[in-house]
Amino acid sequence: xxxxxxxxxxxxxxxxxxxxxxxxxxxxxxxxxxxxxxxxxxxxxxxxxxxxxxxxxxxxxxxxxxxxxxxxxxxxxxxxxxxxxxxxxxxxxxxxxxxxxxxxxxxxxxxxxxxxxxxxxxxxxxxxxxxxxxxxxxxxxxxxxxxxxxxxxxxxxxxxxxxxxxxxxxxxxxxxxxxxxxxxxxxxxxxxxxxxxxxxxxxxxxxxxxxxxxxxxxxxxxxxxxxxxxxxxxxxxxxxxxxxxxxxxxxxxxxxxxxxxxxxxxxxxxxxxxxxxxxxxxxxxxx
Numbered sequence: 116x117x118x119x120x121x122x123x124x125x126x127x128x129x130x131x132x133x134x135x136x137x138x139x140x141x142x143x144x145x146x147x148x149x150x151x152x153x154x155x156x157x158x159x160x161x162x163x164x165x166x167x168x169x170x171x172x173x174x175x176x177x178x179x180x181x182x183x184x185x186x187x188x189x190x191x192x193x194x195x196x197x198x199x200x201x202x203x204x205x206x207x208x209x210x211x212x213x214x215x216x217x218x219x220x221x222x223x224x225x226x227x228x229x230x231x232x233x234x235x236x237x238x239x240x241x242x243x244x245x246x247x248x249x250x251x252x253x254x255x256x257x258x259x260x261x262x263x264x265x266x267x268x269x270x271x272x273x274x275x276x277x278x279x280x281x282x283x284x285x286x287x288x289x290x291x292x293x294x295x296x297x298x299x300x301x302x303x304x305x306x307x308x309x310x311x312x313x314x315x316x317x318x319x320x321x322x323x324x325x326x327x328x329x330x331x332x333x334x335x336x337x338x339x340x341x342x343x344x345x346x347x348x349x350x351x352x353x354x355x356x357x358x359x360x361x362x363x364x365x366x367x368x369x370x371x372x373x374x375x376x377x378x379x380x381x382x383x384x385x386x387x388x389x390x391x392x393x394x395x396x397x398x399x400x401x402x
Contacts, residue, residue, distance in 0.1 A: 129244060129398060131190055134233045135183030138226045139175055141394035142219065145386055146171050148318050150368045152326075152349070153375035154386050161372070162337070162381040166216050174219050177212035181205035185227045189234030189252075195260035202227050220271070221285060221333075221387040225296075228253060228261075228289060229391055233398055244399050246301050250292045258290070265290040273332030273384070280340050282330035285384065293391070295329045300392035312359060319368060320359035321392055325385040326350035333383035346380050 146168060149156035157168045185201045205223050210216070232253040233244065241248050253261075265286040269275055277284030288295060303324040307317030327350040334343040349371050358364065375381070 129233065129237055131183050131187035131234055134186040134230050134237075134398060135179070135181075137397040138182035138230055138394050139179045141226070141390045141397055142171075142175055142178075142222060144318065144393040145390035146175075148315065148322070148389070150365065150372040151319075151322060151386070152346070152368070152372040153379075153381035154383070162376050162379045166213070166218060170213050170216055171218050173212045174209050177208045178205055178219060178223065181208070181223070182226065182230050186230040186234040189231030189256070190238045192235070192238060192256075193231070195257050195264075198227065198231050198257070221273075221383060222390055224285060225289070225293070225387050225391055226394060228257070229293075229394065232256070246297050246395055246399060249395065249399075250297050254292045258292070261286070261290040272336045276335040276339075277330065277332040280335055280343075282332065282335055282343075284330070284332050293388075295325060296388050296391050296395075299328055300325050300388050301395050304392050304396060307359065310360065316359040316364065318389060318393065319364070320354075322382075322385055322389045323350045323353045323358060323368075325388045325392075326382050327354060329382075329385055329388060331382045331384035333381055338378065338380050342378065342380050345378070346375070346382060349374070 146155065147157055149158055151161065153162040155161050155163055155166055155168060155171060160167050181201065181204075185198060185205075188197055188201060202223050205227070206220060209219055209223065229249065232249050235252040235256050236244055236248050239252065267286070269278060269284065269286065274284050274286070276282075283291075300321050304317055304321045307320045308314070312320065327347050331343060331346070334346050338345065353364075353367060353371060356367070359368075361367070
């Protein structure tokens with residue numbers, strides 16, 4: 116049977132510490148991937164003048180306890196306001212560490228909710244940790260609260276752009292149980308690894324698949340509707356030409372990256388989704 120069709124599982128119960136540590140490692144997985152169109156890597160700043168890999172590492176260090184804390188909150192059955200409070204406090208620590216630069220606001224929201232969901236799976240006594248059990252736990256325990264939250268008018272640049280353009284923003288993605296993560300990113304990453312792609316190439320392929328379908332509010336904020344659609348079309352073209360499995364894939368991805376930098380485009384939402392997929396693999400797959 117193809118490895119990508121098998122249910123993922125953890126061979127031992129996950130602690131809140133292990134869940135949170137996996138989130139920090141997954142964010143580093145995303146940072147370390149290169150080339151990434153418009154995004155910060157360990158070797159370049161992408162389309163950003165105000166941040167680099169050092170900024171991201173300071174942010175990761177500041178957030179490492181947050182992911183453990185919110186996983187424990189999920190394990191203890193916390194209501195949504197407590198999760199929100201954890202996220203607000205984590206954002207303040209991030210901004211203090213980065214001197215006011217937003218490196219991981221999206222990840223604080225997305226990965227924080229997922230860590231809480233993993234804690235809830237452990238609390239609920241599930242014998243396996245799978246993408247399905249994670250998504251089900253998120254929607255069971257906080258689905259109503261997330262749906263209510265998605266109706267709030269965002270005061271953040273990406274959220275404002277998404278609402279103005281009629282796009283599905285981060286709050287709406289969360290209220291729907293992160294469909295792009297669970298229906299596109301995780302399956303793509305699994306397929307790539309099952310086909311024998313290296314982790315680097317499998318993650319690159321996953322990033323482009325996410326870019327092709329996600330209403331990325333960061334792209335919408337930076338490039339408007341035209342910039343978002345341009346980025347989606349570039350990603351779809353990369354996929355249709357064979358993706359990361361094609362000869363010369365890295366050179367093609369580098370050329371797209373250069374083009375995004377010239378246009379000042381940065382798919383931050385896709386980066387958060389890639390990191391979340393890496394986290395799913397870390398906590399669901401046996402070591």
